[in-house]
Amino acid sequence: MALALGALLLGACGSTSSSGSSTTTTVAPTTAALTPGQGGVATWAEPPSGIPTFIFPMNAAYFGTPEFQMQQMMYRPLYWFGTGSQPTLNLSLSVGENPVYNSTDTAVTITIPSKWVWSNGEPVNAGDILLWMNMLRIEAPPPPNAKDNYGGAWGDFAPGYFPLNVKSIVADNSSSVTFNLTSAVNPYWFTYNELSQITPLPASWDVTSLTGAAGSGGCSMTLYTTATQAQCINVFNFLTAQAKIQTTYVTSPLWSVVDGPWTLKSFDGVSGNIDFVPNLKYGGGPQPYLAGFDMLGFTTDTAEYDVLKAGNTIDVGYIPPSDLPANVSGSAFGGPNAPALADKYSFQPFYLYGYNYWVPNFYNPTVGPIFRQLYAREAIQDLSNQALWIKAFFDGYAVPTYGPVPIVPSTWESPAEATDPFPYNPATAVSLLKNNGWTVNPGGISVCAKAGTAPGDCGADIAVGQKFEFTVDWATGAASFQAQEQNLAAAEQAGAGIKINLVGELFSTIIGTDYYPCEEDASCAKFVAADWGGGWVYDPDFLPTGEPLFGCTGTNPDTAASADSSSYCSAENNNLIKLSTTSAGKQSLFNYENYLAKQVPVFYQPETAQLTEVIDHFYVGPQNVFDDLNPESWYWEKGFVPAS
Amino acid sequence: MGVVPTIGYVVRRFIQAIIVVLGVVLITQIFWLLLGPTALRESFPPRTPPSTIHHFFVLMGFNLPFPFQFVKEVGNLFTGNFGYSLSLNQSVFSAISVRLPRTVLLLGTSTVLALLIAIPLGVLQVVRRNKPIDYALTGASFFFYGMPTFFLGVVLVQIFAVHWHLFSAEGPQVTNLWSIFTDWRGFTLPVLTLAAVTIASFSRYMRSSMMEQMTEDYIRTARAKGMRNRRVLYLHGLRNALIPIVTLLGLSLPGIVGGALVTESVFNFPGMGLLFLHAAEAPDYPLLIGTSLLATIATVVGSLLADIAYAVLDPRIRYS
Numbered sequence: 001m002a003l004a005l006g007a008l009l010l011g012a013c014g015s016t017s018s019s020g021s022s023t024t025t026t027v028a029p030t031t032a033a034l035t036p037g038q039g040g041v042a043t044w045a046e047p048p049s050g051i052p053t054f055i056f057p058m059n060a061a062y063f064g065t066p067e068f069q070m071q072q073m074m075y076r077p078l079y080w081f082g083t084g085s086q087p088t089l090n091l092s093l094s095v096g097e098n099p100v101y102n103s104t105d106t107a108v109t110i111t112i113p114s115k116w117v118w119s120n121g122e123p124v125n126a127g128d129i130l131l132w133m134n135m136l137r138i139e140a141p142p143p144p145n146a147k148d149n150y151g152g153a154w155g156d157f158a159p160g161y162f163p164l165n166v167k168s169i170v171a172d173n174s175s176s177v178t179f180n181l182t183s184a185v186n187p188y189w190f191t192y193n194e195l196s197q198i199t200p201l202p203a204s205w206d207v208t209s210l211t212g213a214a215g216s217g218g219c220s221m222t223l224y225t226t227a228t229q230a231q232c233i234n235v236f237n238f239l240t241a242q243a244k245i246q247t248t249y250v251t252s253p254l255w256s257v258v259d260g261p262w263t264l265k266s267f268d269g270v271s272g273n274i275d276f277v278p279n280l281k282y283g284g285g286p287q288p289y290l291a292g293f294d295m296l297g298f299t300t301d302t303a304e305y306d307v308l309k310a311g312n313t314i315d316v317g318y319i320p321p322s323d324l325p326a327n328v329s330g331s332a333f334g335g336p337n338a339p340a341l342a343d344k345y346s347f348q349p350f351y352l353y354g355y356n357y358w359v360p361n362f363y364n365p366t367v368g369p370i371f372r373q374l375y376a377r378e379a380i381q382d383l384s385n386q387a388l389w390i391k392a393f394f395d396g397y398a399v400p401t402y403g404p405v406p407i408v409p410s411t412w413e414s415p416a417e418a419t420d421p422f423p424y425n426p427a428t429a430v431s432l433l434k435n436n437g438w439t440v441n442p443g444g445i446s447v448c449a450k451a452g453t454a455p456g457d458c459g460a461d462i463a464v465g466q467k468f469e470f471t472v473d474w475a476t477g478a479a480s481f482q483a484q485e486q487n488l489a490a491a492e493q494a495g496a497g498i499k500i501n502l503v504g505e506l507f508s509t510i511i512g513t514d515y516y517p518c519e520e521d522a523s524c525a526k527f528v529a530a531d532w533g534g535g536w537v538y539d540p541d542f543l544p545t546g547e548p549l550f551g552c553t554g555t556n557p558d559t560a561a562s563a564d565s566s567s568y569c570s571a572e573n574n575n576l577i578k579l580s581t582t583s584a585g586k587q588s589l590f591n592y593e594n595y596l597a598k599q600v601p602v603f604y605q606p607e608t609a610q611l612t613e614v615i616d617h618f619y620v621g622p623q624n625v626f627d628d629l630n631p632e633s634w635y636w637e638k639g640f641v642p643a644s
Numbered sequence: 645m646g647v648v649p650t651i652g653y654v655v656r657r658f659i660q661a662i663i664v665v666l667g668v669v670l671i672t673q674i675f676w677l678l679l680g681p682t683a684l685r686e687s688f689p690p691r692t693p694p695s696t697i698h699h700f701f702v703l704m705g706f707n708l709p710f711p712f713q714f715v716k717e718v719g720n721l722f723t724g725n726f727g728y729s730l731s732l733n734q735s736v737f738s739a740i741s742v743r744l745p746r747t748v749l750l751l752g753t754s755t756v757l758a759l760l761i762a763i764p765l766g767v768l769q770v771v772r773r774n775k776p777i778d779y780a781l782t783g784a785s786f787f788f789y790g791m792p793t794f795f796l797g798v799v800l801v802q803i804f805a806v807h808w809h810l811f812s813a814e815g816p817q818v819t820n821l822w823s824i825f826t827d828w829r830g831f832t833l834p835v836l837t838l839a840a841v842t843i844a845s846f847s848r849y850m851r852s853s854m855m856e857q858m859t860e861d862y863i864r865t866a867r868a869k870g871m872r873n874r875r876v877l878y879l880h881g882l883r884n885a886l887i888p889i890v891t892l893l894g895l896s897l898p899g900i901v902g903g904a905l906v907t908e909s910v911f912n913f914p915g916m917g918l919l920f921l922h923a924a925e926a927p928d929y930p931l932l933i934g935t936s937l938l939a940t941i942a943t944v945v946g947s948l949l950a951d952i953a954y955a956v957l958d959p960r961i962r963y964s
Contacts, residue, residue, distance in 0.1 A: 310801075313812070
C-alpha cells in the first residue's frame with residue numbers, strides 16, 4: 001500500500017488562502033522518494049482524444065498538449081519549466097545555460113553546454129537555435145497587408161511580440177548565440193515567455209530530401225534573408241510533409257535524431273500506443289532509470305478506468321471525477337482513494353498552472369453593452385460562490401480563481417490576490433445594479449430603468465427596459481456534475497435578477513462556432529457567452545503576463561490577442577502588460593494582475609485538479625504543473641522492478 | 645429462366661447500386677462544398693488567425709468557383725483521395741485503411757461465431773419445439789437480445805477482467821491482424837459481447853425460418869416418401885431455412901464495415917465505429933464524409949449481395 005510506504009505525504013506546511021468559508025492549501029504536498037531501482041517499463045495513460053499526431057515541433061495546425069508531451073521527450077526545449085511543483089525555470093533539464101542579458105536588457109546571450117549532443121554524435125549548437133528561429137519566421141511571416149494582430153500560423157503569437165521584437169540573432173561561436181532585441185525587456189518575461197518557445201533542431205533536419213547532407217538546406221547557419229528565404233521555405237515544407245507520414249516516425253532518419261532522454265521505439269497513431277526507450281547518447285543528465293516508457297491511448301474515461309481497476313496495465317493513470325470517493329480530508333491535494341483502486345494505487349492529485357473562467361462576448365449586439373459595464377461584471381462575479389462550487393461539485397479537488405494569475409502554486413500571486421476580490425455576496429450585487437439604474441427583481445429579471453452614461457445610469461447603449469438576461473452555452477458530456485454546477489450558477493445569478501439561460505452544447509460546437517471573433521462574424525451575434533469547461537494553462541507563456549490573453553492595440557477590440565475570447569481591450573491594461581514585459585521585478589506583474597482581477601474581463605471559476613493515480617512501488621515525484629512529462633526521473637522501487 | 649435471366653438481373657441491380665452510390669456522392673459533395681468553409685473554421689482552435697484558416701481554404705480548393713470545386717472533389721474521390729484529416733494528421737484514406745481491417749476482423753469473427761452457434765441453436769429449438777430446452781433458449785435469446793451492448797460489455801469486463809483477471813479489460817492494441825486474432829486475452833470479451841447479441845438475434849430468425857419450412861408441402865412429401873427425419877431436417881429444411889439468414893448477413897455488411905461504436909468504446913478498440921465518432925465530435929468533415937461514403941457503399945454492396953444470393957438460392961425470385 002502506497003500510503004504505508006510513504007509515497008504520498010500530505011503537506012502540512014503550505015501557506016493558505018481563504019475564500020469565504022473555505023481554506024485552500026496553496027502548496028502541493030511532497031511525495032516521498034523511494035529507493036530507486038534500475039529498469040522496468042512504465043506505462044502512462046493518455047487522456048481521451050490525447051493521442052499525439054505530429055512529431056515536428058513546429059506547426060500551428062498540430063499545436064497541442066499531446067504533441068508537446070511526445071515531442072519534448074525526444075527534442076528538448078531550450079528552456080524547461082517546472083521545478084518540482086513550482087512553475088519556474090528548471091535549468092537542470094534545460095538545454096541552454098541561464099541566459100545572460102546585457103546591462104540595458106536589449107540583448108541576451110544563450111550558451112549551450114558541450115554535454116548536450118544529438119544522438120547522431122553532433123553537438124547541440126548555435127545553428128540549431130537559428131534553424132528553429134528560421135522555421136518560426138517561415139511559420140509566422142507577416143504579409144504586407146497583414147492586420148495588426150496577424151499571427152501567421154504560429155499558435156503562440158501575440159501582436160508585436162516574438163519574433164517581431166527580435167532585431168537580429170548572431171551566432172557568437174558554435175555554442176553561443178546572441179539575440180538583439182528591438183527594445184529593453186523584462187529578462188524574466190523574455191526568458192519565460194519568448195525564449196521558452198524555442199526547441200533546438202538538429203542540422204540533419206536542415207535538408208530538403210531524406211538523402212540530403214546535414215545543413216544542405218542552407219537554413220541553420222544564419223537568419224535567412226530575402227534572398228535565402230525560399231530555401232528555408234523548402235526546408236519547412238519538407239519537414240512538415242515528412243511529419244505527416246506517421247508510419248515513418250520510428251524509422252525516419254530525420255526523427256530518429258534526438259537530444260532528449262528518450263527515443264521512439266514504436267508509434268501507433270491508431271491506438272495511441274507510443275513506446276519510448278532511453279536515448280543512450282543522452283548528455284543532458286543522468287540516463288533514465290526506466291528501461292522503457294509507454295504511452296497508452298484510451299477512447300473514453302470509462303475505458304481507462306476499467307483498465308485501471310484491472311490493475312495490470314496502467315502504472316500512471318487517472319480516475320474520472322465521477323468515480324472519486326468522498327474527500328473526507330477536505331484537502332485539495334488528497335483524500336482517500338476509490339475502493340476499487342486503493343489496494344493497488346495511490347491517489348496523487350495536482351494542479352496545472354492555469355486558471356478557469358467562462359467568457360462573455362463584449363461585443364454581442366444585445367448583451368455586449370451590459371458586459372462592457374464594469375459594475376455589471378462585478379455583480380456577476382459577486383454572485384459566483386466558488387467556495388460552494390468547490391465543496392459541492394468538486395468534492396474539494398479544486399481551487400478558486402481570483403484573477404488571471406493562478407493562486408496554486410502561489411509563485412506569482414500578488415499579495416492582493418491572496419484573498420477573493422469578489423467574495424460571494426448577493427447584497428453587494430443587488431446594490432451595484434440598483435446604484436446603476438436597474439430595477440432589481442430577485443428571482444425574476446432585472447430591467448434597466450435609467451438609460452444614459454451619467455453616474456447612476458445603466459451605461460452606454462443600454463436602453464430603458466433592457467433585461468439583464470443572456471444565454472450561456474456550456475460544454476456537456478464531461479463530468480456528470482457539470483449540469484448541476486451550471487444550474488447552481490444560474491440560480492446564484494438569479495439572486496440579483498440576472499437571468500441566465502443555459503444551453504448545453506458539445507465542446508467542439510462551443511469552441512468551433514461560439515467563439516467567432518467579431519472580425520469573422522460581422523454581426524458579432526453568434527456568440528453571447530460560453531463555458532467550454534476548461535481554462536488557460538500557461539505554457540509556453542510560463543510567466544502569466546497575459547499578452548496572448550488580453551493584449552490588444554489601443555482600444556481596438558479587433559486587434560485582441562489570439563486567446564482573448566471576450567474581445568476585452570483596454571489601453572490601461574495594455575500599458576500594464578507592456579510594463580510587465582519590460583520592467584524587471586515582480587511588482588509590474590502584480591500591478592497587471594491586480595488590475596485584471598478587479599476588471600473581470602472573464603468570469604472566474606474554480607480550477608479543478610488533475611486526478612492522478614500512481615501504482616504502488618512506483619515514484620513519479622512532483623508532477624509538472626505545465627503537464628509536461630519527464631519520466632527519466634520516474635522509477636520503480638528497488639526490489640519491485642518488473643521484468644522488462 | 646436460368647443463367648441468362650440471372651445475369652440480367654445482377655446487371656440491373658449493379659447499375660442501380662452504382663446510381664445510388666453516385667447519388668450519395670453528389671449529395672455529400674454538395675453539402676461539403678456549401679458547408680465546407682464554415683466546417684473548416686470549426687476544425688481549428690478558437691480564434692485561430694483568419695490568415696491561417698485562409699491558408700487551408702486555399703489548400704482545400706475553397707477559393708475555386710463552385711463547379712470547379714465539385715469536379716475536383718468528385719475526381720478526387722474516384723482516385724481514392726478522400727481528403728485530409730487535420731485532427732488525425734493523415735489522409736482520410738490512410739485513417740480508414742488502418743482501422744477497417746481491425747473492425748472487419750472483430751465484427752467478422754463475432755458474426756462467424758454467432759452463425760456457428762445460432763444455426764444449430766435454431767435447429768435444436770425446432771427439433772425440441774415446446775420442450776424445456778426450447779423455452780430456456782428462447783428466454784436466453786430474449787435476455788441477450790434485450791440487453792444493451794454497453795451494459796453486457798461492462799459486466800463482462802467487471803467479472804472476467806477486473807474481478808477474475810482472466811481476460812484483459814481492453815481489446816488488443818497491436819496493429820498486426822494476426823496478433824490481434826491471437827491475443828485471446830484481449831480479443832475474447834469484445835467478440836463475446838458482440839456475438840451474444842447476434843446469436844440471440846440469428847437464432848430467433850433461424851428458429852422461425854426453420855419452423856416455417858417444416859410446415860411446407862415438400863417436407864410433408866419427403867416424409868411421406870419415407871425419408872429419414874434427420875435427412876428431411878438437414879437436407880431440405882435447413883437448406884431453405886438458411887435463405888433469410890443470407891439476407892441478414894448481407895444486411896450485416898454495413899455494420900461490419902461501419903464498426904461497433906459501443907463495443908469499440910467499451911473495450912478501447914480503435915476501429916471504424918470510434919473513427920466515425922471521432923469525426924463527428926471533432927468535427928472533422930473530410931473524415932466524416934469519408935466514413936459516411938464507406939458506410940453507404942457497404943450498405944449498397946450488402947443489399948446487392950443479399951439480393952444476388954437470394955436470386956441464386958431461390959430461382960423463383962426474379963425482379964423485373
